[in-house]
Amino acid sequence: MTAINSKLSTGKKDVSLFLQKLWEPFSVSPMLGWLIGVLIAVLLEYTVGLYVARMLGLPKIPVLFGVLIMLETPILFPSAVLYVLIIFIIPIALIARFTAPLTNTLAGKLIDVQPWLAVLVHLGLFYAALHLWAEINDYRVLVVRLTLISIILTLSLNVVNGYMGEFSCSHPGFMALGAYGASVFTLFLFVDDRTFGEALLPAQLGFLMFPLGLVFGGAIAALGALIIAIPSFRTRGDYLAIISLAFMFIVKSLIENLEFVGGPRGLGGQPDWANLPTVFAWTVICIWVTNNFVKSTFGKALNAVRDDEVAADAMTVNTRQTKMVAFLFAAFWAGVAGGLFAHVLRYVNPGSFGLQKLAEILAMLYFGGLNSVVGSIVGAVSFNLVSEALRPLEILKWIIIPVIFILVMIFRPTGLIAFTELNVINIIRPKNKAAVPQNVEVSQ
C-alpha cells in the first residue's frame, strides 16, 4: 500500500516538475504579451483558419477548440489537436515568449503612467481578441454572452453565499424579476408589439436608454430582495435558505399568473440590444464594483459577520445593515444579469427561472470557489465551457459534470480558487522583476 502510495506521489511529483520546467521559460511573459499573442492567434484563425481546417480534413473551423469535433467524430481527433496547436498554442507561446522583453518594458511604463490606463489597455486587447474569436460564428457569440452573464450571476451570489456566509437560493427569482422588469421597460417604451401596444419613444433612443432598463430591472430585483431581507436577517441560520427558496417559487408562479406579461407563454420580441460589447461592458463593471466592494472595510464587514457576528457587533459594525446591503447588492446584479439574459435570447418565460437555473448558479459558485472574485469568474467560465463542450455526449454530460463536481468537493471543499483577493495590478505587472511581496492567502 505504502509502495503504491509513494509511487503515486512520485509520479505526481514528476508531472508537476515537468509542468514547472515547461512553464519556466514563459514565467517572464507579462499578461500584455499573452494578450497580444492571443489577439494574433485569433487574427490568424480569422484570416487563414478555414484554410488550415480544410487542409487538416476538418469540415469547418472547430468552434470550441476542437472539443466538439473530437467528441462527435473521434477519427478527427488528431486533426483537431493539430489545428489548435497550429492556430492557437504555438503562435501564442512563441509571441508571449519572444516579445517578453518588449512587453515587459511596455507593461511597466503603462503602469507607471496610470494604473487604470494599463488596465484599460489590457481590457481593450482582451475584448478585441474575444470579439474576433466570437465573430467567426453566431454560436460562439451566444456562448460568450451567456458565459459573461453567468459571471455576473455567480459573482453576485458569491457576495451572499461566500463573503457573507448565508445561503441564498433566490437568485433565479431575482434574475426573473430583472429579466421581466427590463423587458417590460424596453417593450413598453421602444417596441411596437401586441402586449404593450405602440412604442412611446423612438427605437433609436432605445439603445442609449438600455442601461436604464437594466438598472430598472436590477432595482426591481433589489426591491424583491428587500421583502426577503426584512424578516430573514433578524436572525442567522437556515431561515434565509428556506425563505429565499420559497421566494424563488413565488416569483415563478406570480409571473406564470400575470397575464399582461404573457403568463406561462413568456414574453418575446425584445430588441437585440444585448450585443457582445454591451454584455462585456456590464460584466466588467460588475466585476469592478464587486471587487471594490469586497475589498473595502464595508465589504470586509461581511466576512466579520460571517466568522463571528457577536464580535462584529461589538466592533461597531451594524450587522443588520451590512447584511441587507450585501443582499440587495447581489439581487441588483442578478436582476441586471436577468435583463441581459432576456435581451440575449430575446424571449423569456417563467420556466427558465426554476430549480435547474438555481442548481446551475450554485454549481458554478461552489465549483469556482467561495469568497473569491477570481473563483467566481473561473467557475462560471469553466462550467459554461465544459457544459458546451460536452454537449455532443447528450445525456452522458449530466453524469460527467456531477462527477467533476464531486471530485472538486472531495479535493478542494471550498472550490477551486477560494479565499483569494483579486489584485489586478499583480496580474498585469511586468514579470521580469522579482514579484512584489504579496499577501494572498489561499487557505485550504
Place this chain on the structure above:
Amino acid sequence: MTILRVEHMTHYFGGLRAVNNYNLTVDPGQIRGLIGPNGAGKSTVFNLITGLYTPTEGTILLDGEDIVGRPPYQIADMGLGRTFQNLQLWRHMTVLEHVKMARYSKITYGLVGAFFATPRRVREEAEIKAKAYSLLELVGVGHLAEQNVTNLPYGALRRVEMARALATEPKILFLDEPTAGMNPEELVQMMEIIRKVHRELNLAIFLIEHRMKFVMELCDIVQTLVFGEVIAEGPPDYIQNDPQVIEAYLGTEVET
C-alpha cells in the same frame, strides 16, 4: 464626572436571577476590577452593559446617556470597547483587517465609496490603515499585521483583540479575562500592555480577572460578585482582607 454609571441593574434568565441590584460608577482614568467565583455572573454583567443582553431592570448611563436597549454596535460606537473571554476573532481575516474593521462606524465614504473606489475612499482607507498600524505597534504586534489570525500564537491574538478594541476609540475599555490561558511570562507582558494603554490613551478600564496578583497590582477599586450580588467593594488591600470575600472566593484559591 463619571464615564459609566450603572444603577440597580437586575437581570433574569427565565426564572433565574443572574444579576441582582448591581451598581457601578467608573471615573475617567480609573481601572476597576470585577472578581468572583465561576458562575457568579461576571460575564453576564459585561454582556448586559455592552448591550448583548438587555437588563430586566435598571439604568446604564454611558457618558450621561442612557444606553439600555440600544444595539451593541451603537454602544460600541459611543465609546465602550471590549475584548472577549474566549478570543472572538474572524478566522479568514488578517491582523490588519481586524483592526481596520473596528473603524467601521467612523468611515464616512459610504456605499458610493465602497462600490466605486472614489479618491475619498482611497484616502480614508489609507488613514485607517495608518491608524491601525500605530495601534498594533502600541500593543507590540505591528510586525504581524499582514498575517492571518489563524497562524498566530495565543498571546499575540490577545494583543490583536486589544488593538481591535482600541480602534473603536473607546472612552472605557472592558477586558473580559485578558490573561485567560496565559503563561506567567505572557501575563507580565499583558500587564505592561494594559498599563501602557491606560497611560498613553488615558482610558478608563473595567476588567474581569481570576488571577489575584493581576487584579491587586492593576486595579484602583475591585468589586466581588457572588451569585449575582456584589458582596464587597473597595481598594484591593481592603478586598483582600475582607472575611466575606475570603470565604466566598479567595478561601478556595491557594494563591494570593
